[in-house]
Amino acid sequence: xxxxxxxxxxxxxxxxxxxxxxxxxxxxxxxxxxxxxxxxxxxxxxxxxxxxxxxxxxxxxxxxxxxxxxxxxxxxxxxxxxxxxxxxxxxxxxxxxxxxxxxxxxxxxxxxxxxxxxxxxxxxxxxxxxxxxxxxxxxxxxxxxxxxxxxxxxxxxxxxxxxxxxxxxxxxxxxxxxxxxxxxxxxxxxxxxxxxxxxxxxxxxxxxxxxxxxxxxxxxxxxxxxxxxxxxxxxxxxxxxxx
Numbered sequence: 001x002x003x004x005x006x007x008x009x010x011x012x013x014x015x016x017x018x019x020x021x022x023x024x025x026x027x028x029x030x031x032x033x034x035x036x037x038x039x040x041x042x043x044x045x046x047x048x049x050x051x052x053x054x055x056x057x058x059x060x061x062x063x064x065x066x067x068x069x070x071x072x073x074x075x076x077x078x079x080x081x082x083x084x085x086x087x088x089x090x091x092x093x094x095x096x097x098x099x100x101x102x103x104x105x106x107x108x109x110x111x112x113x114x115x116x117x118x119x120x121x122x123x124x125x126x127x128x129x130x131x132x133x134x135x136x137x138x139x140x141x142x143x144x145x146x147x148x149x150x151x152x153x154x155x156x157x158x159x160x161x162x163x164x165x166x167x168x169x170x171x172x173x174x175x176x177x178x179x180x181x182x183x184x185x186x187x188x189x190x191x192x193x194x195x196x197x198x199x200x201x202x203x204x205x206x207x208x209x210x211x212x213x214x215x216x217x218x219x220x221x222x223x224x225x226x227x228x229x230x231x232x233x234x235x236x237x238x239x240x241x242x243x
Contacts, residue, residue, distance in 0.1 A: 006040070008030070008031055008034050008041065008042060008043065008044070009042060009044075010030055010043070010044055010046065011045045012026075012046040012047070012048075013046075014092075015048065015049050015053060016048045016091075016092040017050065018048075018050075018106075020090065020095075020106075020110055021107050021111075026046070026110075026114060029144055029145075030114070030118070032144050033114075033115065033118045033144070034085075037119070037122045038085055041084070043084045043085065044085045044118075044121075045086070045087040045088070046087075046114070047087065047089045048090050048092050049090070049091055050093055051067040051091055051093045051094065052067075054067045054068060054089065054091040055067040057089060058071065061073075067091055067093075067094060068091065069090070069113055070088065070090050070091070070114075071088075071089040071117070072086060072117040072118075073087040074086040075087070085118075086121040088114065090110060090113050090114070090117070095113060102150055104150065108150075111141075112145075112149070116137055119133055119136065119137060137149065
């Protein structure tokens with residue numbers, strides 16, 4: 001089936017302050033990916049966002065309260081409707097940051113993210129397989145971009161020593177530094193079983209030595225209480241002047 005018989009519609013939008021490649025510049029790459037991985041697909045959507053909106057999406061759909069570089073939302077095909085492959089969402093600030101870190105252009109980084117997200121739309125999952133998805137991604141980058149694949153471990157790996165902390169509302173956030181060390185100590189304390197308290201041996205009743213029999217104690221009678229002397233009150237003094 002030729003491209004004219006099976007057209008591939010690309011919808012893209014941008015809500016980022018940075019400029020990303022449009023549908024025309026990425027059209028050739030997406031067409032090659034469709035022909036290779038999903039020949040029956042007839043459409044795809046690409047959105048460019050800032051970190052704030054990307055963080056909100058990541059929190060709502062993955063319970064991770066931080067931004068990320070790319071998210072994939074596969075479509076649910078319905079009978080009678082054209083086969084829409086799904087939606088790709090790319091964070092241009094994250095792409096800019098990773099491009100500077102790797103010494104490549106932002107466009108080159110976005111192309112890698114598009115390939116990565118496209119594979120997710122086709123059902124691949126690098127978190128569940130044994131490296132097949134990343135190997136296929138490297139092969140596609142060499143074939144379609146004619147360049148060496150970007151190191152995914154550098155791009156998506158968290159900082160050394162960072163930990164994922166689950167908040168009270170159920171969401172997760174990555175913590176580093178002192179917060180990560182405190183989380184490690186807290187988890188270790190939970191895993192450590194509390195030491196059982198040594199049971200105290202019951203005290204033996206100490207028998208008091210019996211008193212040797214002797215003379216009976218002398219009972220001293222209490223002295224009688226002194227009689228109370230009741231004194232009569234004197235009448236009040238009255239005085240006056242006689243004339």
